[in-house]
Amino acid sequence: MTLDARIDAFSKLGFSLQNYIDSPDSSSNFSQKLTNVLRNAELQNAWFTQDQIHSALEDWSKTLTQDQLSKWLQPYTLGDYTKQRVAVVMAGNIPLVGFHDFLSVLITGHHFIGKLSSNDSLLVPFLAEELIAIEPEFKSKIEFTKEKLPEFDAVIATGSNNTARYFEYYFKDKPHIIRKNRNSAAILDGTESKEDLEALGHDVFKYFGLGCRNVSKLFVPETYDFDNFFKAMFGYKDLINHHKYANNYDYNKAVYLMSSVKLLDNGFLLLKEDEKFSSPIGVLFYETYTDEMQLKARLLEEQQNIQCIVGQRSLSAVDFGQAQHPGLADYADGVDTIKFLIENN
Template sequence: MYLCVVEKEDRIKGFAQLGALMRALGRAEQWKDFSWGVTEEEYLKLEELVQRQSVYNGWFTPANVRRSLLAQGEWLYEDRLAKWLESTPYAQQVRTVALIMAGNIPLVGFHDFLCVLLSGHSVVCKLSSDDKTLLPALANHLMEFTPELKEKIVFTTGRISEMHAVIATGSNNSTLYFQQYFGKYPHIFRHNRSSVAVLDGTETKEELAALGDDIFSYFGLGCRNVTHMLLPVGFELSRFFEGIFSFSDVVFNKKYGNNYDYHKAIFLLNKHNLLDNNFVLLRETEELFSPLSMVHYHFYSDPSEAEEYVFTHEKDIQVVVGHGYVPFGKAQAPQLTDYADGVDVLAWLADL
């Protein structure tokens, strides 16, 4: 038991050191000393890797990579990790947990990676081809901070064969394959989800600008990005357009701009009514999921109608933002306890 306590504390300290490094990279700080646990040469190599992500994946701009590094680095303070883990038993019997990671936004599988290792287990990560360099680079430094982890972390882009449990994230179609190949193991399978905003008409200009961040952060590629707005009858959409104007540069990203042009052309050819402000398309429909560069919306006449919509679609909704829900601007700022799909991964790991 004593050895488990020491090992847990060492892993927490290792992640806390990694957090300092991630926050520095997220803020684009200049190397000044060894307080981040790396030499100047090592730090510059990581900086170069951050800049190079957009070559591997056009969606992974330096700004988006830094945003992810900073947001997840904020989890990794020693006291925050210790408090989060205080009621979670450390594994007495080590299991190998396979993580099949998505690649829609930078480091999207980091929270699962963190949960598995801080529960005392080993991890095998099957990386997405869209995000296959950043986490291994960070993990190399984590293993330097905590050498015991060198035998606990494996990365692969190939087939996974030896495991005791699986956490897999993918599309609705992918979950059929997950079930076929990994259904015999204890598992968490995640499918497509999206997020909604419930407006009541009293939102300030600042809150509408923050809603813009919920929509456009990571170009809208995350399950925590808002794709549908519920608006009270009489809400003036010009207020929304005015509030999000500061995000107009998003259309200058080639991949986003291509999506905007394509969906505008397709929907207009099919005679759909669209509202357009030259960088995002609005379509009135009750459909939850919208194409990239488009936001769906519909009106409600009574708050109970909005509540009913959220309840009806709860299995496909990741986050609800609005007054009385997650604050505007915080959809892509989850805390340690904000588990994807509402499944407590730490509790699940404790039962393996």
């Protein structure tokens, strides 16, 4: 199968997703099957609400186009390397979080072996079935397992810091990418518009804050007034009606109050001053800074823990509202997956 054929197949999959987003109640076979998969995915994992899954599908429908796929791959020399069996140990924190690795392995011509997370074992396999229906040659290139990995040549594994230590040991003799816990931060200076802060709410709350690209930490000036921030967050108040989110919010609030921790609280989000980056669900950490040089040094110190930085400043790489809309070349942990796949063989 040529690269052009692979790009064409994935772009057709993107077109099918776009049709579903535009007309989810369509009587087409694809729409009916996908609707059932989405219902079962939510039953399997209550964090995967229909709205959240639809949001992930919409993002991919806009990304899987011939133009974007071709521009993404243009800098690389593809084809003159041994095709290998690449195992991908998938996370399950947000819907379709493993799809970029699935795409990367197959678009480079390798054989994909997916080790599914129990929290997200339906969505990627369904899209794989549809991809095979579009281009049957993919059938021999795709396999999934919930058990021990079969024989493989290289591996991409995503997990917590604890599981990463296990991965490092278990996969030490194979070419590998091992991803650990990372979180994202936002830099505010008090000049942000209402629209900026409302967009920041998307970075904080999309997928209930469970993704590594979700903002879990704010950096604000010492004299920052959170009043406008809380007003901008009001549009996300209905999150508290989700039982799992509400349980986490209530639990964390009770723990902090019993420990006499100072909090800012708007009824569905707790703000806690804390130097750490990884905040619990329903909580957003913040830290103050005095000048840009101090902040730059702080970010450099924590660069291994940061996935992306949102804000207007020169220190920020992502615009407000765009943290959970990465481009194809916005690689997790800054590790170029395509380069790894074409060089480690």
